[in-house]
Amino acid sequence: MPTPSVTSKALGILAAFTVQQPRLTLSEIGRRAGLPLTTAHRLVGELTEWGALERDEAGRYRIGLRLWEVASLAPRGLGLRERALPFLEDLYEVTHENVQLAVRDGHEAVYVERITGRHAVNILSRVGGRLPLHATGVGQVLLAYAPPEFQDEVLAQPLKAFTKETVTDPRRLRAILAEVRRTGIAVCDRLVDPDSLSVAAPIFDPDGAQGVIAALSVVVRSDGADRLSLSPAVRAAARGISRTR
Structure with a gap:
């Protein structure tokens, strides 16, 4: 079985969020995306820095406004x-x-x-x-x-x-x-x-x-x-x- 690419891992992180669970902790993201915590931490950090994710005061992550901005261009x-x-x-x-x-x-x-x-x-x-x-x-x-x-x-x-x-x-x-x-x-x-x-x-x-x-x-x-x-x-x-x- 081929090793998942960085892109597929990042997409898996975004797919972890649902209407029922729009806010997730880092460990929840890693578990739902099937990633080791260290990998999830690195990719979530990069996605947050770019604006695809946002971190609230409680430390949970949610989909960021930058991702909505890009999606609206479809x-x-x-x-x-x-x-x-x-x-x-x-x-x-x-x-x-x-x-x-x-x-x-x-x-x-x-x-x-x-x-x-x-x-x-x-x-x-x-x-x-x-x-x-x-x-x-x-x-x-x-x-x-x-x-x-x-x-x-x-x-x-x-x-x-x-x-x-x-x-x-x-x-x-x-x-x-x-x-x-x-x-x-x-x-x-x-x-x-x-x-x-x-x-x-x-x-x-x-x-x-x-x-x-x-x-x-x-x-x-x-x-x-x-x-x-x-x-x-x-x-x-x-x-x-x-x-x-």
Whole structure:
């Protein structure tokens, strides 16, 4: 087995941090990254000096602002967010509900922007966070418009159930994806959270070369949700972003 490179060790340190554990001690970092304490100490020191990590008053480490600064330059997120934000804001003003923008990365939807209402339903997603494609509105849109071979790859894997409503049967999911392509809208009721309903639509490459490049959604409380009134607003916002260069 090849010896891990310095780069892979440094990336392992960064990967040790999670939403559940955003602050770690040096020993916790070493243990989670599988590194000897001396190696972890040296690399953590270098990452902290560069700004990828920060050390708080209690001696715990967290992801640094410099890393966020670099990540914000990712072209798929940066240009898309700038184009989409006016439409996201308009959609929020119409609904006063959670509005989200996501792209596909591997088998997951990555959220690149979100506007949250003070009284809107709580949701699991966050900017920079990931959720499986099969269990969310934006994810089903991104999966529905992905190449057939990619769909086969995703559906061949075990599909995680978040709630009792999460669709984990590949045949049923294929039928849902076909309906998403037919209607241009995905409605996911309590698939990832027992209290929320998501209405999502595709965002197309304005040049037409890349097909669907992102997905937009509104997430509302499931009880009493009027999906018929939400769908036209979501479609209109997604269409507006698709036409903006």
